[in-house]
Amino acid sequence: MSEPSQSPRTSDTLPSRERRQWLQAASLGGAGALLGGTSTEAVAGPGDSAGRPSKVLRYALRVAETGFDPAKVSDLYSHLIIANILEGLYEYDHLARPAKIRPCTAAAMPEISNDYRVFVVRLRPGIYFSSDPAFKGKKRELVAEDYIYALKRHADPANKSPIWGDYEELDFIGLNALREEALKSRKPFDYDRVVPGARALDRYTLRFELSQSRPRLVETLAVGDALGAVAREVVEFYGPEEIMGHPVGTGPFRLARWRRSSLIALERNPDYRERYYDAEPAADDAEGQALLARFKGRRLPMLDGVEVSIIEENQPRWLSFLNGEHNFLERLPEDFASIVIPGGHLAPNLSKQGLRAYRSLVSDIVLTSYNMEDPVIGGYTPEKIALRRAINLALDIPREIDLVRRGQGIPAQSMTVPNTTGYDPHFRSEMGQYDPARAKALLDIHGYTDQNGDGWRERPDGSPLKLVKRTQPDGQSRQLDELWQRNMNAIGIQIEFLSAKWPENLKACKAGNYQLWGLGLSATAPDGQGALASLYSPLVGSADYARFKNEAFDEIYRRMQVIPDGAEREALFRQAKRIAVTYAPYKFHLHRYVTDVTRPEVLGYRRGVFWQNWWQYIDIDTSLTRKA
Template sequence: MSTDSDTSLLPIDPSRRQVLGFSAAAAAGLAIPALGMAAPAPAATAGGKKVLRYAFQIAETGFDPPKLSDIYSRIVTQHIFEGLFTYDHLARPAKIKPLTAAAMPEISADFRVYTVKIKPGIFFASDEAFGGKPRELVAQDYVYALKRFADPANKAPPWGDLEEADFIGLNALREESLAKRTPFDYDREVPGLRALDRYTIRFEVVAARPRLLELLAGGDLYGAVAREVVEHYGEQIPAHPVGTGPFKLVQWRRSSLIVLERNPEYREMLYAAEPAADDAEGQALLARFKGRRLPMIDRVEVSIIEENQPRWLSFLNQQNDFVERVPEEFITTAMPGGQVAPNLKRHGVQGYRVLTSDIVLTLYNMEHPVIGGYTPERVALRRAINLGVDIQREIDQVRRGQGIKAQAMEVPNTTGYDPHFKSEMSDYDPARARALLDMFGYVDKDGDGWREQPDGSPLVLIKHTQPDQKSRQLDELWQRNMNALGLKIEFSANKWPENLRAAQAGSVMIWGVASSAAQPDGQGALGRLYGPLKGSANLARFENKALDEIYLKMQGIPDGPERNALFREAKRIAIAYAPYKCHLHRYVTDMAHPWIIGYRRPDFWQDWWQYVDVDDSKRKA
């Protein structure tokens, strides 16, 4: 699972729809006519290059895979680095296929040994680390890349996934480096990660891992990295990603502009896919592009626009070709009823609306002296808060219908998700919440209108938040909901990366985040509850022996009824102790101008730039 910001969790108060001096309604009404008459469309770059321009809503952190946990940096690295395997970009449900691998792996009957052959003739982009030339990809590059996650010096947020995979000898090598406080020994052979020859790699894990391929298909994190590049750039490596993928980084102004261009050393890759026979959209895309050489565009320019209104206006005014995640406050003017608005449709604007594999959460720090703990009164406090949060109002008023209530941690399109499962996570019942608080001693003892703790000490909830307009709207609903329960709440506003670091360190009380699935396996969501992942995926710092045992058991069981039963039991434990409030699964709407051709929203993968084309003849000057 990857974590991202969610700054639009709560309702928009009509009296506070002012952003940069314009109202949301005025912004939509004034900007849309500009499509046809005001701002001229940017021309293609010199030489007739095909350029894709769009904006991220959250700043990147860098481009060194072991250091990454945010989705926006990983969108970039997915287009630079390549895993052994990837996802078919048109197949629904998800389907894994070879990328740099010559074929699907040989897998032992006990799911412990995976042997992979790499295609010869694949090259890293030329770089000064290679003397200004390209260098051929070899099996040892994947061994080195995975070892980097185990190196304590990298403090890799995704290390938990590799630790759980448990490649024979890798965890021990990391522990030895930690215990002796010595540099990680990259030259030590690890039995579970071995290059058998120049083009053959063997993975061997301690116990059965039927879904190991999903890990190896994550090129954004686990793509091949050349040791020469890391050693050449040292501390500057986050600014110098060098991979075998279709694009290379050519310009980076931190938190402002990211520019990538076609990798001139990229091998011949042709557009191919296997959409389902009844997938009309997928079949049409395949018929149009089959056999085209990838990538079909020459350059990608990504700006960072954190505020929703200017990001939306940059699209309407044709300064950007594409808008990912149309802000909820503009959804009714952009795609009312799920259809592109007539005034946009006249200009050829395309809309793409899907239910994503993600979840919006509020976490409670289980080690915090006020909100945390496992005693009945602390459990009652968290469950009462959960019952007092009005999710339907959030969906109707803020999301403009762009979401469905979440019943548990598992997300749509993954194993473990059951659309028929119902729990109290989706209930809004202030009366029951107040009764729970009364029953467990959270009452107003001093008559000031606010509840105290059972021992009479003050009770103040502190929710971490971000200093932006959407977060302020989020805070207003929390304030309203907690006031109705007699619970005093205060807010601590910080930049999102600062809140993430604080949550990882266990120094927040309450914080709201969104989490996206990176793989079809739903067990990643349970990592938010698995004790040994405290401080990484498990930001709530939840510990429960029964859940931990379920988590470990699930790793070695193939998908099926037995594993589904374990998912259900894990859900019940999480709902009972309430270390999180599960809010909703989001519908996401992306939009593109008519000259962007071939877009289809990815699900568990982030690479799509190479699969779209730009038709400059459709731009309106």
């Protein structure tokens, strides 16, 4: 799954972000430099005898990060780290349900023109970057140009930003032209050129102007892990090779140590401004109101540090939590759901230990992407469409949910995800059907038959029909592959598996060097149009993993970008869903239930809906800490 974000997010009461406000790729299932030494211990601070800070959140991710330069990464796991170091102009209220955007470094919500083309944002003075050698011992104040520079870095061809397509579509006046000039001239990108559509009016004021109406631009500005402020002198100090390991921001934490694909240690940013716990949970939100009552007025962040390990296999990740080596388990491995949360509730033996479980239907989707440019499975002719539809009908999603995922999901009927505009829990389509008999009939009708008597179907012209699915070498991927093997055998289609690490598969997928691959996408804003980006042809090579091209769909997508939320836009969502089901460039599998588990010392946890900058709202009761 393209989980390891995927790159962006959406809201109910607020305008939804434009596309990369959409989905971040995440996984279904080299020797990097270690900053500050070769030890995996966190930076020393007030705390235990091992030199660890007193209040440290420790947990493990199942997929390795790629790096911490927002202009060069699109995976969920890298963006998680960035989101707690860099800050956007706006952010999501961490307790508000439905999602609500509020100022972060901005002094107030933007001033917006009546046609939704001009947005003026004023910064709050007196915010500073964390100290870094790039600043040569001086305090560095956040200014408007830092956000303009961050946006321009996505446009710079040299950075090959995997999410540039998101901003290209927004069409900040003059920015796309500046990028094209750099591409054609092959000269360095001109960062000093004033762009009419993205410029600083003065030290603390930004003005964005778009070529067309963009009612949901504020959602783009609320994703600090993509458009967080970046100081130009930091990038120039470390250079293009080292900047991935030197994120410097205005956020609550700073990177202390990094052992690539092994451990990421962060510490409280000592230069972080005075900020205090506050939120606006709904009046009938008992959990949110209780959290607000308990922590309101506490200075942020409450933690001294965070240690994030990389443990790809489910069992050792679970055991490290159970043994007290970690105090937070992000995403209980589905393998253990029947033991840990039987019937959806935490097992009594674990509850007695003070553990707490938090279960929620998350805004994501598990899917299979078909390369529409592949000579076997791609194409738009009736027989190619029939092949993909047959494969989709033959996939036993109920079994995947029940056995592989231990009941932790619901079948997906379309590409839109829960908690976003365009998602309709009552919508039904062929995507939600398991019908191997119908799959066989489709294959027979369109000439995919066993022509040489070897027991396997051939293509209509008699050439071999063999699927090659990219996969990962972890336990859950192996279970999913076994199910694929069984399902394809049942309809007479040969399939083989090409195993590689998740980042390698993502790179191959974006380059079009694959036939089919399973991934997951996560919403990063309330606007469901983010999910539609996976079928929008200008985004081939980035969000459009399937390399799908359909002018009727593209026209719907463009129309949706410029109109406010409402009945007209919902009708366009339905049209887009029908096109996706008809051509089947993807198989939409399921939306997942996720259960996070905390040890008794972890206080204040609540899973964010679209946002990842939640560490600052967590506290640790050191009197309850179990020594590892």
